[in-house]
Amino acid sequence: MNYFKEHESDQMTVNDLCEKMNKLCGESSYSNVYMKKKVLEHFDNNVVITELNGKQNVVTFKTTAHSILHLFYKRSNANDKECEKRAFIKTAGKLILNEIKNMTKLTKEQYPSSADIMSIDSNYEYLPEGLLCFLQQLIDSTNKNRKISSIGQAIIRAAIPRKVIAPLQIGLGVQMHHHFGSKFLIETLNSLGFCSSYHEVQRFEQSAAVSQGIQIESLNEQFVQFIGDNVDHNTGTIDGLNTFHGMGIIAAITPSKEQRHTIPRIHTTGEDIIAVGKIDIKFYKQSTNKMESMFFQKLSSIDDVEDQLEELNFLIKLARPLKPELPGWSGTMQLVQTGNFPGKSSVVFMPMLNLNPNDMSCIFSTLYFIACQSRKMNTTPVLTFDQPLYWKAGIIFFSVLSVLDRLGS
Template sequence: MVSVAVMEKCIICLKDDDTSSLVKLREKGSQGINKASREREGQILASAGQFVHQECRKSYTNPTEITKTKRQQNILQESNIPTLRSKSNFSHKDHCLFCGKEAQLKSKLKGNDVFPVRTDDFQKRIEQVCNDRDDEWAVEVRGRLECVGDLHAADALYHQTCSVNFRTSKKIPKAFSPDSKGKENNYQGRPAAYGEQFLKIVDYLKQHEDEQITIAELVNKMNELCGEQAYSSVYMKKKLRNHFGENIIITDICGKISVVTLRDTASCVLQEFYHRPTYQNPDDEKKAIIDAAAKLIKSDIRSLKGDKENYPLASDVSSLKSNLQYVPESLSYLLETMFAEKDSKMKIASIGQAIVQASRPRVLIAPLQIGLGIQLHHNFASRFLVSTLNNLGFCSSYQEIQKFESSAALTQGVDIPGEISDNVDHNVRTLDGNNTFHGMGIIAGITPGTKRTAPIPRISVSSDDINSIAKVNIQYYKPQNDFMTKLNFSELRELRGMDKTACLDLLSLVVWPLKNPTPGWSGIMQMIHKGEYPGKSTVVFLPMIDMNSSDMSCIYSTLLFVSNQAHRYNRTPVFDIRSALVLESPDNNSK
């Protein structure tokens, strides 16, 4: 296309007022305009050599503008305004200007929804709203406005509800909307073949072993069977409840929405058992009885309320009564009948919870299962031992134990007063000298002892979360003076005399049994203690410092950590320092 400055007209707008923007069409440009004209059902036929404005060409060939024009043409054709008015016998005095329904003005009644047009500018404002809406309803209202020159003089009426909806770009109120009987008669509904696909979904749900199957997964499964026109999640939930009735539970578990769980009631199981075919073979009859009993017990297990957001309380783990109550009554009765011991409550609770955990592994955390795993890991720190017992079904998995310990550590924190620090050693001697640990351990003693009553939440804890709470800032110790360098030590005299106390240890061992009974450590503590016994203290483990406990920087950092913890509780820290290095350090004594 080449710009020209001759007096030619644009073939689209038929104007020549802006000759500077006129361009000469080539073959490709004329084909584009002809294509747009066919889509618009217009009369423009362009050819190479004709002229057109650049803006007119862009607007005329713009796909968005073409779609808008076609939509307006369809609305005008479908509305057929003169025919609608003749068919409905519309009258401005008897019908609503907006919905076309009958409207009667009753000024004496309160709450009347019909109002007359009282202002002269009402018609102009409605015309502006019609231009803004630009939809099918606006076309109908514009047609009624064009039939009369003055609405106020024509005594036009309107419903207040219709007026508000029309001005706020809403639809016609349901009370005044056109009848939709024809649409209801033409509604086909879901194909009958979907019923067969739904029954397949029901069979899939019954045979599925995973209890945490969701409504969304069932919808996706049905999509695989019959395509994208399967049931929606809401309709699938409705169909399942209609099909199973009270035998289905749909809940939200562990962040999963609408988890489906089937529950066989006792009446259904017994009814199915009594209506079973009679077997001639005693073995088949025995299997049928066992199968019915298993369904009854499994139904009771499924009725247990699952909670995987919190771990069981320590009081529930240690209480035999609580552990027995955790086992369903039917399962407890079965185990009690099978065991030969007179007092088998502990075994009933242990084996019963193992069966419950195996039946619903992803929903429940049995108290004895998690408790045994924690105890084994605390006493032996053996992953092999915990994993082996987990495979046998006697305790929780090693990963679950680690998750519990991380959750407990993050929940407890380190903001606890009453710290005690001492050296801690692990793998003091190894063959290659590696993997040894010699550091500073810190614990907190709380007297009287306390027990945690709040449950520990089951949360995902990262290594960064643990590092944020289990952290002791290391402050490197710098001597304040050179006092030690100025000390002069004299040589020690060599001791050559005989030690007369060398055999006192042997004498004490011989004399000790001959004396009257002497109290031990606990007896001495009881003798010197005054007042009531406060009870056993609670010991809480705090972070360790991976430094040599004899290192001055390690000792200095420990003292600062304990001091800061005491200041958080507005307490004056009192140190009982027993480290020889600290006592013998003149610099520390001077401080």
């Protein structure tokens, strides 16, 4: 029991206590059932035994502010100034730790939302009152709310690491992984207490991939345009193997549509991720090429064409050195635009297709996938290809699908 008191900040199970007693007493140690009974008898209402994070019979102290202050006033050496100072500091620490353990908003069932991670006010309010008051006395500088939130959440996670996923810590871990992809960097920051572990970051990304999927949420007068193009990864390996050259697809939604929802913390497998991000391969067998019946008219000789823009070109060359107050490219586009500006677009990433993008089956599979996605949204499928893919897609349009294909760059 003394061992448990000395480690009251830890989460111990009844089985852990039995193993410790077995090391000290050998065969005369208690069984799990009897140990549980003796713990409840010894500590009375000061402990609670429950299930936590999948572990059975976890024993936790129910320390209260009243009992902490009671012990403070019962201390000895009250006339010693150094002892008095240390007693104040220890009592303040115990009160803050008690508040942290009694936080009601702690959960590991789901990850913090992007709004909670990005909001300084939300992260500031995440801290318990005692810890917030303590840090306010220590930190007084510009952007102090951001620093207080960061340090406070690091303290919370250090105090109860198995019970909490701090918003700023998981956010920093995901950001570092996105920008640098370095396990060493994330694990180093995690060992210093500033971000979540690399394993937790991976679990977050896998949970997000499975829970979000590829389905675009219901639209409200938004225009969706899909874009397909080549995508390459690891193009410069030493042996030329393990490279990736496939078809990448994105969806541009105008005006932008924020897709925010809470990500549950779930256990995922590679099969779960494949099932969500899989595009069915549709093999295309060309029977006839209707493009062969097309022919281009003979172009007129360029020498016979009158350049009606010659005077305009001369005017532009003359006016540019004079630096008149003329709109730039963006301003010119605004001048020719009619109607209200719809707002910026948002981009949603679709799965990649592990086939040669120039292969007809790859293009056909892409078109079929986009047609299915558009049908779910009850919209007309619109797809932009560059010129080589645009031409091959046109061959398929004549014979199979009805998709609006646009030539892009």
